[in-house]
Amino acid sequence: MSGGVGLTELPHVTIDRASPVPFYFQLAELLEHEIASGRWEPGSRLPSEPDVCERFGLSRTTVRQAFARLEQRGLIDRRKGHGTFVRSGEPGLWLLQSSEGFFQEEVDRLGRTVTSSVLRAERGSLPAWACRALELRARSRGATLERLRSVDGDVALYVVNHLADHVAEAALAVANPNESLYRRLQERAGIVPRGGRRTLEARAAEPWLAELLELDAGAPVAFIESVAWDADMRPFDCYRAWLRTDRVRVDIQAAGRPPEEEDDEQ
Secondary structure (H helix, E strand, O other): OOEEEEEEOOOOOOOOOOOOOOOOHHHHHHHHEEEHHOOOOOEEEEEOOOHHHHOOOOOOOHHHHHHHHHHHOEEEEEOOOOOOOOOOOOOOOOOOOOHHHHHHHHHHHHHHEEEEEEEEEEEEOOOHHHHHOOOOOOEEEEEEEEEEEEEOEEEEEEEEEEEEHHHHHOOOOOOOOOOOOOHHHHHHHHOOOOOEEEEEEEOOOHHHHHHHOOOOOEEEEEEEEEEOOOOOOOOOEEEEEEEOOOOOOOOOOOOOOOOOOOOOOO
């Protein structure tokens, strides 16, 4: 035990051995999900490496790689002679952040002024990619919120959120266009983000986007796609956004490439 918090219980899921995704990465994602969901509380102790090896049929090297990834992301602490514990305090950069995520939190931390122009706020059928992300049937209805966001008067982000129908009313109740979407969802619908997944890539701005972001056509922008889950790990929002990184910095912590996995049991 640590601080009165007990040993965690491993999830009843399996490693997909047919997947091209490395086993250590799959395991790290599974364990991170337990932290994101709140099922593993800060200060609780993880099972030992041999126990994890036995539960998932993985080698000791693979389990150590997964633990190393979680440690590098700031999610766990490994204490020699005592065990491995869920870290107390703030989680890793990409965990538990709202759909505005690094943008909203970064400008809040720096005390910068965020203003927004709402370009579209309506209910209707969601696009196919959003239905997949929200685990809904094709052409399901929901809310779409399209905004252009500025920092200290300079346009920095174009974002389109698609939200599940059960939070649509709260999402579209835009009394103040400058308020945070997720703060509004929490206040009006009791929705608190407890996890999510985000991808980021560099793209060249197409003419329509360049005009919105006040860039030259072809200028580089960061493209972000994300889905967010509530306390029950139910997806409620997804978005696509295009960010001017010359006006808002993206801070990503990366680790060196781990050694190759040993041959794990098949």
